[in-house]
Amino acid sequence: MNFNFLSPVSEEVLSHNATLSAQALGKKIRIHSKTEGIPELDGVQLAIIGVLEHRNDVNYTGQSFGLETIRTSLYSLFPGNWNTTMADLGDILPGDSVEDTYYALKTTISLLIEKKIIPIILGGSQDLTYANYRAYDTMAPMVNIVNVDSNFDLGDVSIEMKNNSFLGKIILEQPYNLFNYSAIGYQTYFNSQEEIDLMEKLYFEAYRLGEVSNKLNLVEPVMRDAHIVSIDLKSVRASELGDNQKYSPNGFDGKEICAIARYAGISNKVSSFGIYEFKPTKALDTTPMLISQMIWYFIEGVNCRVNDDDFAKEDQHQKFNVLIDDDELIFYKSIKSGRWWIEIPFLPNVNNKLKKHALLPCTHEDYMEASHGKIPERWYKAYKKNSF
Incomplete structure (x- = not known):
């Protein structure tokens, strides 16, 4: 398979992985390295892809970033009683243009889904969800997206797409593959009344933060009907995150966002899962560990999937x-x-x-x-x- 867009996991992460316990998750993952190349994917059910693209972030100021801290945190965790095989395929580097990065991500996700491998996408700005959605163009007649976010991300479609306006482009651009869009954890004061009215007019689903926090199992049937799950770290409250990541005093706590990730994993229909808007810092930071635990719970959910939707029987x-x-x-x-x-x-x-x-x-x-x-x-x- 052609995965030319992917660069290997860094030597820094591999060196750290070598020091870990033989039972650690990092020792159970097939890793794309400079010396070994892309790992064998036969039998793999889940694959991590980093995407180092955030030029369409409305707050982009030219800085670059990496995902090493997330990988070292994730690799150091211990797996559950799992029967799934995982791979870390490394990173998609920023292309000459943002559209080049979208193409690389779309192509890579398509290849994985065709092979029945669930990509776990680490970003990068959340407009990458658009490329994830376009990967389904030739595979699914209609697609359901669940966005765990404080904002709807409808935006102004008359201007260039940004990380706060990708949904508008998904809705209005051909081919029209979007059947349902669900927003989980939105906060009213971050969304204009026009956007709230449009969500109602399109019969999309929107669940306020308080509604979900009070009754977390509302998320389960919504996730069960999703193909694509996109989580914006801005949905998590500031006290749970490192200094560089803080956005709002209100949001999901660590336990809630991990439970939501697990509901996504349990869904038989979810075939791609992304966590976006990571903003690394050199200071001691809890954010990479929270992301790692969200990934852990998603994998745990995948291992708990039950084939209960064969209505022919x-x-x-x-x-x-x-x-x-x-x-x-x-x-x-x-x-x-x-x-x-x-x-x-x-x-x-x-x-x-x-x-x-x-x-x-x-x-x-x-x-x-x-x-x-x-x-x-x-x-x-x-x-x-x-x-x-």
Whole structure:
């Protein structure tokens, strides 16, 4: 396979790895090194890719950065009782233009997904999510993106795309592959009323920080329906991060962001996962260790995946019918995992977008509310989105 865009993991990281315990995660990972080249990928299920690109950060001032501190932190952790094989493919260096970097990332992700390897992308500015999305152009008819962020990142599409406006470009640029976009942990005062109204108009999902913090399991069905998960470190509160990374006094704490990463890993559908907006510093910094633990929990989630969504086998699910006014809602519960889905009906004479989205992940609470006459909001938005 052609991975010419990737530069090897630095000698500094490899030297540190050599000093670690034989049980450390760094000793279990196949690493792209200068001497050994790209590792053998047969049997690999997860691959780390660094992307040293942040020229489209609205605050970019010309500085370069590296990911060595994240790698040394991650390698020093101990793996769980896992059965997945991992690789670290090194870094994509900034191209002559930002578009060159996008092309390199898009191509690399496409190659990995075709090989059924989940890329774990470390950035870099969050506009790299756009290149991640474009990697699906030839592979998935419709794509769902979950963005864990304090901002929606819709931005002004009439000007050049930046890390705070990549979603607008995803929505408006052909080919139109985006089916659903979900924002987790947004903070109202960081988003204009026009953006909030547009999210509603497009029937996208938006969950406020307080809503998610009060009920973290809201994230699970949203992640279960995602192909791409993009986490902006600005969603994490300042007290959890190093001095160079601080953004807002409000945000997720370390435990919450790791739980969210684990929910992303558990999802059978998530096929790429990215953590963005890392800003390294030479001072003692907790940020690389937090990112490492987020990656650890994502891997833990992947190892806990359960094949519970084969609806062709009728004996593996219980079916529940709920009548609300003139609507019949049909729920399914997995006997194996206890997880729930709700059916989205096909609409006659409509250019239906839901060929592969007829069953929407939901919660037991959604079923209970429907039983008391309340239509679940996720069902309503998916139904309306499929109507126009």
